[in-house]
Amino acid sequence: MLAFDNVTRLFRGGAGVTDLTFTVEPGEIVALIGLNGAGKTTLMRLALGMLRAQHGTVRLLGHALEGMHMAAWARVGTLIEVPLAYPELTVRQNLHIACLLHDCNPRRVEASISAWGLDLVADRRFRRLSLGNRQRVGLAAALQHDPRLIVLDEPSNTLDPASVILLREQLEHRACAGAAILISSHHLDEVARIADRVLLMNAGRLIGELDTAGSDLERAFFERIRQDDEDRMATEVAG
């Protein structure tokens, strides 16, 4: 569903991502974790055509990103940084325009409002919502058209515990139905509960997978990051 093959994108000043290679298969939930600035959002932007790779290939739904038919994007659902929602519109209107933009039947809006527990705020303007409700609207807008590939950047941000459970149920249900899901997160425990695989990212590179079966995930995470930093420094000094 999603495949990166040696993808590199560097910005002026040297930051960016290098030699990214991974796949997300149908029915699989893959989590991406790393410190701030590790390159998680850049990776997601590359996956969705917000950035073009300087080297390597990104493939979505079996097609190279550049050659994808416009209609195929209707099978992709995303939430990157900011929900696709406008402050002057109500929750219902925002979900309606998300449906129009994703080329799906606007009748799904009511089911989406109900699924994400937005009934009480459905006719409230987006600007008047709490941060948690805004995020739920963004998630509803990203998922209501039943995408086969889902890419979510820190989806549990600002969600209360009940909403986190709701998100988990939604993602597990969609993965069971065959959707491929890539999420980034800072919440190691949450990631361990939901993800089939956890990719570790550091300094713009994928440095392997984190074994979520261990008892102290935090310690394991920081140990891998520290080890990678040391290896990198040693390589730079040797170079």
Added chain:
Amino acid sequence: MNAVRVEGLKLSRSLVGLISTLAIVLGMVGLLGGITAGVAGGNPDLIAQAGPAATLVWSGLLSGSAQITAVVTILGFGIVLAWIFGREFTDGTITGLFALPISRTRIALAKLAVYLLWATFVSTAIVLGVLVLGLSIGYGPPHSDSWAALGRLWVLAMLSAGIAIPVAWIATLTHSLLPAVGSTIALVVLAQAGALAGAGGWMPLAAPALWAMSGSTAVSLLQLMLTAEFAVVFGALACLSWSRLQLAR
């Protein structure tokens, strides 16, 4: 068509759209009413500055309308266009306009289409406002010359909407709202400077105002078409920039 419906809903429900519409139309009518009252009251400074607009007949009112429209519409239309394009970047919603089965070129075209529809409504409202003002002052039914001048006023407002289109491109290039608002002011200054410097009809930014204020004698149709071409070129540049858009840090 979906993109046009989306953009139409966004503009029609926004405070920016409502306030700008009211500010342009009521502001113009209010200003013209104030000038007319001042001239009627014999204010010598105002009469001296108003020039041809200082006569209390249809031609005076329409001359003043053309002068004010030339500035107010570029400014008002430009600010709204800056918001239509720039807000996606400042609000961060631009990320949601990727990975859609609607191309960004179509989204940009939809934005321009909705903008032009709104500008058509505002231009018509301006003309109707001036007409109602003239009738309520007691100038009587307009003669054929006055109807022609009202028509030119509408064309001037519409061409001013075209003159403001580079603002959409600037908002896209800078990924921001404020530089686009700044460029609106720059367009007004350039248009006025062009007219004062005698660039005349060959300067697309100044041609519509000169055409309307001269009663269509100072500017040829060919020169006026350059303004329309100017708008099309910058509209195409804005669409091209949206199609090639990347969200680098």
